[in-house]
Amino acid sequence: MDSSKPQIxxxxxxxxxxxxSFSSMAIAGRELSVTHDTFExxxxxxxxxxxVVALILSLTGKWHQISTFxxxxxxxxxxxxxxxxxxxxxxxxxxxxxxxxxxxxxQPIWVILLSPLLLKERLTPVRxxxxxxxxxxxxxxxxxxxxxxxxxxxxxxxSAVFFALTTISTKTxxxxxxxxxxxxxxxxxxxxxxxxxxxxxxxxxxxxLTTMPFLLLVGLAGLLAHYCITNALAxxxxxxxxxxxxxxxxxxxxxxxxxxxxxxxxWTLLGAAVIFSGIFMNVQAxxxxxxxxxxxxxxx
Numbered sequence: 532m533d534s535s536k537p538q539i540x541x542x543x544x545x546x547x548x549x550x551x552s553f554s555s556m557a558i559a560g561r562e563l564s565v566t567h568d569t570f571e572x573x574x575x576x577x578x579x580x581x582x583v584v585a586l587i588l589s590l591t592g593k594w595h596q597i598s599t600f601x602x603x604x605x606x607x608x609x610x611x612x613x614x615x616x617x618x619x620x621x622x623x624x625x626x627x628x629x630x631x632x633x634x635x636x637x638q639p640i641w642v643i644l645l646s647p648l649l650l651k652e653r654l655t656p657v658r659x660x661x662x663x664x665x666x667x668x669x670x671x672x673x674x675x676x677x678x679x680x681x682x683x684x685x686x687x688x689x690s691a692v693f694f695a696l697t698t699i700s701t702k703t704x705x706x707x708x709x710x711x712x713x714x715x716x717x718x719x720x721x722x723x724x725x726x727x728x729x730x731x732x733x734x735x736x737x738x739x740l741t742t743m744p745f746l747l748l749v750g751l752a753g754l755l756a757h758y759c760i761t762n763a764l765a766x767x768x769x770x771x772x773x774x775x776x777x778x779x780x781x782x783x784x785x786x787x788x789x790x791x792x793x794x795x796x797x798w799t800l801l802g803a804a805v806i807f808s809g810i811f812m813n814v815q816a817x818x819x820x821x822x823x824x825x826x827x828x829x830x831x
Contacts, residue, residue, distance in 0.1 A: 538766050538767055539767055539771055541763075541766055541767075542763040542766055542767035542771055542772055542775070543775055545759045545760070545762045545763035545766075546759065546760070546763050546772060546775035546776060546778070547775075548755065548756075548759040549756045549757075549759035549760045549763070549776070549779075550775075550776075550778055550779050550782055552752040552753070552755045552756035553752070553756050553779055553783075554779070554782055554783050554786055555748055555752045556748070556749055556752040556753055556756065557623045557628050557631065557632075557783060557786075558628075558786065558790065559745040559746075559748040559749045559752065560572060560619075560620045560623045560624070560749060561623050561624055561628075561791070562742075562745050563742055563745045563746065563749065564620070564623075564624040566736060566741070566742050567736055567742060567746075568729065568736075569617045569620040569621050570617065570728035570729035570731075571725070571729045571735060571736055572620055572746070572749060573613065573616060573617060573620070573721060573724070573725040573728075573729075574722060574725030574726050574728075574729050574735075575725075575738060575746040575749075575750070576721075576725075576746065576749045576750045576753060577718050577719075577721040577722035577725050577750075578722055578750070579746065579747055579749070579750025579751065580714075580717070580718035580721075580722075580750050580753070580754060581718045581719060581722060583718075583750070583751065583754055584711070584714045584715050584718050584754075585715075588711055588715065591711075593709070593711050596708075596709040596711050596712050597711070597712050597715050598708065598712055600707060600708070601704065601707050601708065602716070604700060604703060604704055604707075605704065605708075605713070605716040605717075605720065606720060608697055608701060608704060608713075608717075609716065609717055609720040609721055609724070610720075610724070611693045611694075611696040611697045611700065612693070612694070612697040612717065612721070613720075613721050613724045613725070614693045615689075615690045615691075615692075615693030615694045615696075615697060616690070616721075617728075618686040618687070618689050618690035618693065619631070619635065619686075619687070619690040619694075621682075621686045622634075622683050622684075622686040622687035622690060625681065625682060625683025625686065626681060626683035626684055627784075627787055627791075627793040627794075627796065627799070628783045628786065628787040628791070628793065629780060629783055629784035629787055629793070629795075629796065629799050629800070629803075630672060630683075630684065630687065630796070630799050631683075631687045631783075632779055632780050632783050632803070633668075633672045633780060633799050633800075633802055633803035633806065634669065634672060634673070634684065634687040634688045634690075634691055635690065635691050635694070636777070636780070636803060636806045636807060636810070637665055637668070637669055637688070637691045637806055638691045638694045638695050638698065639665075639695075639810045639813070640661065640662050640665035640666070640691075640695075640806070640809065640810065641691055641692050641694075641695030641696075642695045642698050642699060643658045643661060643662050643813065644662055645695055645696065645699055646699060649696075649699050650699060650702065650703070655816070657812065657813055657816040658813055658816075660809070660812070661809040661810065661812050661813035661816075662809070663809070664805060664806075664808060664809030664812070665805075665806050665809040665810065667805055667809075668802045668803065668804075668805035668806030668807075668808075668809065669688065669802065669806065670802075671798055671801055671802030671805055672684075672798065672799050672802030672803065672806075673688070673802075674798060701713065710761075714754075760772070760776070763775070769814045769817070769818060770811075770815055770818050773807075773810065773811055773814050774807075774811065777803075777807045780800070780803045781800070784799075784800065
């Protein structure tokens with residue numbers, strides 16, 4: 532009996548949780564947009580996050596891990612994430628949900644391209660090819676010239692760039708800070724950023740009985756999605772996890788069709804498949820390199 536099968540099954544369950552969480556957050560964001568702007572959504576989401584993180588730190592007795600070391604880097608990370616998340620919330624109100632998710636999938640492509648500049652990582656031929664394939668996928672999804680380039684498409688595409696910058700800064704931060712510390716400053720800093728941005732016009736809409744459940748859902752789903760992905764990657768290789776993550780696209784396409792009568796756009800699905808193929812090719816190459824590095828012959 533293959534002992535890896537139970538692990539793959541567990542990873543699939545974690546990724547199902549991640550898909551459900553991301554989809555729920557997109558739906559909640561669209562429902563909230565009727566009453567709250569994106570800054571207000573981020574402010575209330577962060578307040579929910581503070582409560583959850585504080586509870587977890589208290590239950591696990593890990594408050595001592597919270598440190599102001601590298602606070603500036605925490606600030607950069609949370610500013611880029613704040614920008615990316617606001618753009619993402621705007622995009623889910625402006626264009627079909629499947630198109631938002633397809634363009635969001637380009638985040639690893641931007642990580643590949645930005646890492647040599649920011650982390651001094653080597654840009655290998657496979658990474659370059661992966662990025663080129665990814666950009667072909669972006670052109671298929673956005674189809675500039677064939678259809679008007681809307682603000683929603685630009686917002687979704689830009690959100691992926693900011694999420695990539697968040698990933699890169701997180702990678703650096705994990706050398707100095709625990710996950711609990713990173714999540715604490717994420718929620719606290721973004722609560723302040725959300726409050727300042729939401730109050731810039733002199734008016735902050737308070738939650739209502741209608742919006743409160745969706746605000747709680749946004750706050751909890753965001754944390755749960757990343758928790759599920761982290762657990763999936765801890766027990767299964769990325770070559771297994773990444774294809775499961777891609778299942779987000781057909782899932783949200785069906786959800787958008789049922790809830791919002793959004794048509795199933797074959798260009799979006801085709802473009803997303805091309806983007807995924809580029810990412811998966813790079814993941815497989817990285818996995819082979821990792822196995823080669825970890826082989827017994829390299830530890831003599």
